[in-house]
Amino acid sequence: MAHEDYKEMLEAQALSALDAAEVRVLEAHLQSCAECRSQLSDWEDAAAGLAFAALEATPLEPSPQVRARILEAVRTDTTTGSRAIEAADGHRLQAANVVALKQTLRWSPAQTWGAIAAGLICAALVASLFVLWKQNREARQELARLSGQVRDAQEQLARQREAIEIVAARGTRMTELAGTKVMPGAHAMLAYDKNGRAILMAKGLPPPPAGKAYQLWFIAGGRPMPGRVFTTDASGAGTLNDQVPAEALSAAVFAITLEPKDGMPAPTGAIYLSSLT
């Protein structure tokens, strides 16, 4: 065999794609040919570089069928193309082909494990993102809840401040409302200044049923004038800021009924509290 024929076996040897007889023949030639030894060494270095690049990959030996295909592909390549390419930088181009083959056929286990590892990492990332998203959502909900509490407290404080202002003002009148037989435990105090600015503080009124609210009425000359609606909390307490109509300022009766939640122009429900007992 000529030196050129051995050269064509080197890339197959670098792929471990030669059979035992071919390996023996090639090794015999390598003993006496420094150029082929050097070229084989170059390709083995390239293969080692690929193996390092594959990190912990453990390439498997190709099956006999795959091995035959590699050999066939390499031989076809060298017989059709190598001599023409050799004039330029044939060794390098062929090496590139071998690398491509190696990547396709010997890296597949590495790629498989790589894909599995990437899948696991991706799943872990998705899981931790979900945890973060959940924590973030819980934190937001807590913040919203606390903001709501602060807002409620501020509103309550503002009402109390106004109540104190009204109660402390000169000429303010205080009227007590007592529960009727519908709600005997209920009690309320209505304070209103000389301009009719009023605050109602009720106790012992259970929270109204869904869609309902308590409504304040100013009754003057036998005619009920609608006030605002309010609800009570779980403790049965509620407050209401309102404006006493001018007609009701000097002499009036005050009453509280249960009405639809938006209030009514005239009372429709039972009287729960009244200033007349």
Ligand SMILES: [Zn+2]
């Ligand atoms: Zn040689």
